[in-house]
Amino acid sequence: MTDPYADLRREYALGGLAEDDAPPDPFAMFQRWYHDAVAAALFEPNAMVVASATPDGQPSARLVLLKGFSGEGWVFFTNLGSRKGEELVANPRTALLFPWHPLERQVRVDGVASVLDRDQVAAYFETRPRGAQLGAHASHQSREVASRQELDDAWAAADAAYPDAVPVPEEWGGFRVQPDAVEFWQGRPGRMHDRLVYRRDGHSWSIHRLAP
DSSP, X not given: OOOTTTTOOXXXXXXXXXXXXXXXXXXXXXXXHHHHHHHTTOSSTTEEEEEEEOTTOOEEEEEEEOOEEETTEEEEEEETTSXXXXXXXXXXXXXXXXXXXXXXXXXXXXXXXXXXXXXXXXXXXXXXXXXXXXXXXXXXXXXXXXXXXXXXXXXXXXXXXXXXXXXXXXXXXXXXXXEEEEEEEXXXXXXXXXXXXXXXXXXEEEEEEOOO
16 A cells, blocks of 8 residues: 555755855855745745743744844744743743745754844834734733634724734743754755755854765
């Protein structure tokens, strides 16, 4: 009988990644690849997996949207009382993954998450659509609710409570992930993929090739 999982195969042959292709730091390399993902019209090119763990090591992961990037790291916003929010505050070691499958690429980041200050959070919150702003008030992320109706009622209550400007909820915030290592993965034929990892060395970066 055919195994619907084991028999799925695809040969990767869109390109390669050589050391000569790599700029001195991972931020320039990420910017280049992110531009490629946007230019290729990938669905949600800024979608990334964020991993967190409890202090005793129980991991969890989920998709979030990248909302800022610079030489200081990767930025996303969330409810600080959510599972990821509480875990990253208690244990800031984290990992990110950008799964750009149509380009046969992925980017992995190992680093440390720090909570953004309230001015940065407020500045971004003001750019969100009104519906998303109200949703941040209505949803106490990761908490159990009795029904969908409870969520809809909470959203309607927030809409009525804030007919004009919507304030930033106290529990809503964001994180910046500063990297210790960043890996760029390019699929190659025969599963002989290219993997180049940047590792922080003080104020500079070293580049290493990993076996696939």
